[in-house]
Amino acid sequence: MSDKGIGARILRKEDHRHLHGRANFTADIAMPNMLNLAFVRSGIAHGRLVRVTKPADAADRVFAFDDLVGVKTLRAVSKLPTYKLADYPCLATGKVKFVGEPIAACLADSRAEAEDLAARVAVEIDPLPPVMDMVASRAPGTAIVHEDWSDNIALTIQIPSDIDEVVRTAPVKVSGEYKMSRHAMVPMEGRAVLAYWDDRQDQLVVYSATQVPHLNRAGISDILDIEQRQVRVIAPDVGGGFGLKALVFPEEIVACWLALRTRRPVRWIEDRVEHLIADANCREHHYRISAYADRTGKILALEGEVTVDAGAYSVYPFTNGLEAAMAIGNLPGPYHVPAYRGKAYTVTTNKPPLAPYRGVARPGVAFAIEQTIDAIARAVGRDPFDVRLENLVPAAAMPYTSVAKKTFDSGDYPEALRRVARMLDLPGLRERQKRREPDGRLIGVGFGCYTEQTAHGTSVFASWGIQLVPGFEQATVRLTPDGGLEVRVGVQSHGQGMETTIAQVASTTLGIDPARVNVVHGDTGLTPFSTGTYASRSIVMAGGATSRACKVLATRLVRIGAHLMQCEAKDVQVKDGKVVGPRASVEFSEIGRVWYMRPDELPPDVDMGGLECTVGYRPDPDYGTFAYASHGAVVAVDPDTGVVEVLDYVICEDCGTMVNPMVVEGQAFGGAVQGIGTALYEESPYDDQGQPLHSTFADYTLPGATEAPMIRIDHMISPSPHTEYGIKGTGEGGNIPTSGLLANAVNDALRSLGAEVHETPITPRRVLEAIARARKAAA
Amino acid sequence: MKQVTMTVNGRSVTQLVEPRTSLADFVREQLRFTGTHLGCEHGVCGACTVLIDGEPQRSCITYAVSCDSAQVTTIEGFDDDALMADMRTAFHENHALQCGYCTPGMLVTARDIVRRLPDADEKRVRLELSGNLCRCTGYVGIVRAILSVLAKRKAA
Ligand code: FES
Ligand code: FES
Numbered sequence: 037m038s039d040k041g042i043g044a045r046i047l048r049k050e051d052h053r054h055l056h057g058r059a060n061f062t063a064d065i066a067m068p069n070m071l072n073l074a075f076v077r078s079g080i081a082h083g084r085l086v087r088v089t090k091p092a093d094a095a096d097r098v099f100a101f102d103d104l105v106g107v108k109t110l111r112a113v114s115k116l117p118t119y120k121l122a123d124y125p126c127l128a129t130g131k132v133k134f135v136g137e138p139i140a141a142c143l144a145d146s147r148a149e150a151e152d153l154a155a156r157v158a159v160e161i162d163p164l165p166p167v168m169d170m171v172a173s174r175a176p177g178t179a180i181v182h183e184d185w186s187d188n189i190a191l192t193i194q195i196p197s198d199i200d201e202v203v204r205t206a207p208v209k210v211s212g213e214y215k216m217s218r219h220a221m222v223p224m225e226g227r228a229v230l231a232y233w234d235d236r237q238d239q240l241v242v243y244s245a246t247q248v249p250h251l252n253r254a255g256i257s258d259i260l261d262i263e264q265r266q267v268r269v270i271a272p273d274v275g276g277g278f279g280l281k282a283l284v285f286p287e288e289i290v291a292c293w294l295a296l297r298t299r300r301p302v303r304w305i306e307d308r309v310e311h312l313i314a315d316a317n318c319r320e321h322h323y324r325i326s327a328y329a330d331r332t333g334k335i336l337a338l339e340g341e342v343t344v345d346a347g348a349y350s351v352y353p354f355t356n357g358l359e360a361a362m363a364i365g366n367l368p369g370p371y372h373v374p375a376y377r378g379k380a381y382t383v384t385t386n387k388p389p390l391a392p393y394r395g396v397a398r399p400g401v402a403f404a405i406e407q408t409i410d411a412i413a414r415a416v417g418r419d420p421f422d423v424r425l426e427n428l429v430p431a432a433a434m435p436y437t438s439v440a441k442k443t444f445d446s447g448d449y450p451e452a453l454r455r456v457a458r459m460l461d462l463p464g465l466r467e468r469q470k471r472r473e474p475d476g477r478l479i480g481v482g483f484g485c486y487t488e489q490t491a492h493g494t495s496v497f498a499s500w501g502i503q504l505v506p507g508f509e510q511a512t513v514r515l516t517p518d519g520g521l522e523v524r525v526g527v528q529s530h531g532q533g534m535e536t537t538i539a540q541v542a543s544t545t546l547g548i549d550p551a552r553v554n555v556v557h558g559d560t561g562l563t564p565f566s567t568g569t570y571a572s573r574s575i576v577m578a579g580g581a582t583s584r585a586c587k588v589l590a591t592r593l594v595r596i597g598a599h600l601m602q603c604e605a606k607d608v609q610v611k612d613g614k615v616v617g618p619r620a621s622v623e624f625s626e627i628g629r630v631w632y633m634r635p636d637e638l639p640p641d642v643d644m645g646g647l648e649c650t651v652g653y654r655p656d657p658d659y660g661t662f663a664y665a666s667h668g669a670v671v672a673v674d675p676d677t678g679v680v681e682v683l684d685y686v687i688c689e690d691c692g693t694m695v696n697p698m699v700v701e702g703q704a705f706g707g708a709v710q711g712i713g714t715a716l717y718e719e720s721p722y723d724d725q726g727q728p729l730h731s732t733f734a735d736y737t738l739p740g741a742t743e744a745p746m747i748r749i750d751h752m753i754s755p756s757p758h759t760e761y762g763i764k765g766t767g768e769g770g771n772i773p774t775s776g777l778l779a780n781a782v783n784d785a786l787r788s789l790g791a792e793v794h795e796t797p798i799t800p801r802r803v804l805e806a807i808a809r810a811r812k813a814a815a
Numbered sequence: 816m817k818q819v820t821m822t823v824n825g826r827s828v829t830q831l832v833e834p835r836t837s838l839a840d841f842v843r844e845q846l847r848f849t850g851t852h853l854g855c856e857h858g859v860c861g862a863c864t865v866l867i868d869g870e871p872q873r874s875c876i877t878y879a880v881s882c883d884s885a886q887v888t889t890i891e892g893f894d895d896d897a898l899m900a901d902m903r904t905a906f907h908e909n910h911a912l913q914c915g916y917c918t919p920g921m922l923v924t925a926r927d928i929v930r931r932l933p934d935a936d937e938k939r940v941r942l943e944l945s946g947n948l949c950r951c952t953g954y955v956g957i958v959r960a961i962l963s964v965l966a967k968r969k970a971a
Contacts, residue, residue, distance in 0.1 A: 533913070
């Protein structure tokens with residue numbers, strides 16, 4: 037074991053280049069003879085594309101759908117019954133289906149000139165009535181987005197169950213409607229691609245801001261119909277992803293196709309306006325929930341209807357159905373729900389496609405369920421903390437299989453909630469609420485609890501029947517001749533610090549200093565296959581594979597080391613970065629020297645695989661290990677202006693064995709502040725003609741340092757029984773409970789006014805409207 | 816095209832630029848100082864922050880031609896700056912960066928906060944950071960890093 041291995045709060049290896057401005061993002065790469073790409077995009081939400089007229093002097097630099105010979109549409113398949121295909125053409129054809137949809141691609145030496153050219157392309161569109169409201173557009177007789185469909189419903193999922201008896205007899209029933217608004221994911225680096233043909237390698241080389249290089253390669257090869265050996269995807273430094281960059285999009289395919297066609301490097305760098313109006317959005321969910329409980333607030337049954345506004349097209353490869361499937365499967369949350377009936381719809385509208393964003397559906401779920409718990413508490417006249425505590429799955433029940441067939445592997449959910457209440461000083465806050473604030477603001481407290489299924493693998497994705505099902509994750513490890521270590525993994529790190537944490541896993545297994553470990557990731561040419569970084573899977577999967585590979589490498593080091601020390605392999609072990617025998621020890625560098633340079637000194641029965649091996653790993657069982665947390669917050673609401681301020685925010689989380697607590701905390705803080713964005717600020721609204729009302733950071737508000745509280749955090753550690761070292765995933769969880777608990781806190785604050793808000797973002801306008809509604813009802 | 820002469824990171828450069836070229840595009844594409852990042856290109860996110868004549872400015876909404884005879888410092892130009900060295904160490908130690916995309920702009924602003932406001936408290940630091948957006952860190956590490964440099968300077 038080393039003191040820099042698993043569990044150590046070591047500083048990150050990746051920081052240095054970023055701190056000195058020497059990182060290498062896709063837009064930082066320039067190539068001789070490079071062309072830049074800009075798109076002509078639809079200004080109409082729904083309409084028939086009549087004509088695209090290219091400027092006569094530049095017709096050979098402008099490309100529309102008919103020019104894309106040999107390019108397939110992006111088709112995201114799913115085996116879920118009722119799923120309808122909503123193919124995403126790389127350039128619009130027939131109808132345009134959202135404002136921002138790419139219609140034509142324009143090439144020039146610089147981006148500015150490409151944009152000049154795009155401005156000269158004339159587009160004629162016959163407008164059609166747009167479909168904008170997901171709930172209304174479920175009804176028959178509305179306009180239809182996809183002409184070959186009979187309605188706008190892309191997918192219907194039901195979890196049937198007989199709860200009629202409980203519905204009839206339960207003493208307490210609460211019902212509510214909850215809406216999480218559409219917004220954008222906003223990694224600070226937008227999407228980016230630079231593609232060129234390499235004749236020597238017979239390969240299309242694609243630098244891409246992607247979380248999933250191997251999946252990207254599969255997609256590019258499939259859609260352009262070229263062999264996979266002819267595509268190499270390299271993710272250089274990537275400026276955040278959050279799910280957006282786990283997909284393959286039309287613009288990237290068009291850039292690759294143009295590189296093949298022109299045989300010149302072609303670069304497309306998404307700008308912020310494109311990101312906000314034309315890129316995939318996230319989150320737009322609508323819930324109708326009824327909960328049935330006894331008089332103490334103990335849940336007897338739950339009934340939910342979820343509608344997801346998936347926009348115009350189905351995203352490749354995760355589909356537009358994944359959100360609804362995740363929502364309906366996770367609705368009972370971390371609570372013991374004896375009976376459950378659910379129905380979920382995915383609806384198509386004339387908006388950009390919806391894609392899974394950090395937390396995937398579960399922030400919407402928690403928004404609905406956490407408010408439902410508070411509604412139950414209000415109905416039975418108890419503190420939401422107590423009702424929550426009594427409904428959480430208790431530690432003694434672990435492992436626990438939920439009514440929605442999820443198996444929670446380990447943990448003490450109520451204890452996390454108790455710790456959060458202590459950190460906030462709940463009794464003190466309740467007293468403070470009675471005293472009222474000197475500035476006239478209203479104070480509210482909210483809690484949110486969740487479980488996050490992380491690193492769910494083959495069995496889960498296969499049941500959804502999507503294109504690419506994750507399987508065994510592999511890592512390649514190689515001892516270098518001077519005793520250093522290279523680890524190659526197919527995932528991609530874009531802020532998660534895996535160049536450090538994967539090295540820590542190797543350090544624990546081999547005792548080597550992380551400073552002597554190079555983690556190579558994000559390049560299909562250099563790493564074993566992986567479906568990539570999403571589903572909070574990377575440290576569990578790639579970390580697990582690294583550990584297994586290091587263990588195999590250790591057996592080979594031991595064999596050679598024992599021979600050099602002239603003792604039995606059984607008396608030898610790898611320790612502190614050395615091979616240690618009963619009387620002597622051998623440095624890794626010595627073993628490296630012998631294998632690579634002096635094979636005459638090797639034992640005759642040496643493993644010919646040498647000091648390099650690739651080993652696969654998958655947790656057993658593979659249905660995912662469940663991280664969990666409770667978050668709590670205190671807000672102040674100004675009843676005159678409607679402004680909400682987060683005064684305090686605390687987290688108690690448990691992601692099993694922590695590889696690096698500093699990195700875990702960073703993920704939790706960042707996730708929670710993104711959650712504050714969803715809860716209070718971020719929204720991509722449209723008018724009734726489908727025109728986006730948000731196109732810059734001036735009208736789309738991200739949380740800044742003044743909106744973010746100094747979050748406090750506590751950890752619990754319940755190792756997973758199913759994974760290497762008991763590690764659970766932790767990348768996404770931070771923003772799952774935030775909207776729900778902030779809605780609870782705001783509604784707690786507004787309680788004396790009888791007002792409630794059930795829609796994100798909880799803007800001053802929505803707060804004031806809720807207060808006005810309550811006053812009107814009371815009058 | 817118009818000819819400009821300016822000092823960038825201590826070296827005098829004379830180049831032809833289009834009048835519409837931003838300073839950000841100029842340093843990134845023409846001088847290849849790619850540490851200056853673009854997060855919005857409309858003056859809100861602060862990723863493109865550089866020093867012009869010692870003051871933090873948004874290079875995405877500054878024309879290169881308007882910087883004739885100016886002293887421009889990008890993130891690549893602070894190698895001999897003791898305050899920036901402290902700030903870099905503090906960012907590293909406080910996990911003030913994840914993806915690193917906002918980091919160059921953040922550092923330029925953070926250094927300026929310490930230089931101008933030696934007595935700034937947490938609230939003031941956050942206010943001063945309102946022109947720099949970070950999507951990854953939740954600002955916890957960034958604010959802690961700046962406060963730690965302020966404290967260190969005070970103690971010295
Ligand atoms: S890129 Fe200049 S402020 Fe955002
Ligand atoms: S570290 Fe990613 S945007 Fe700040």
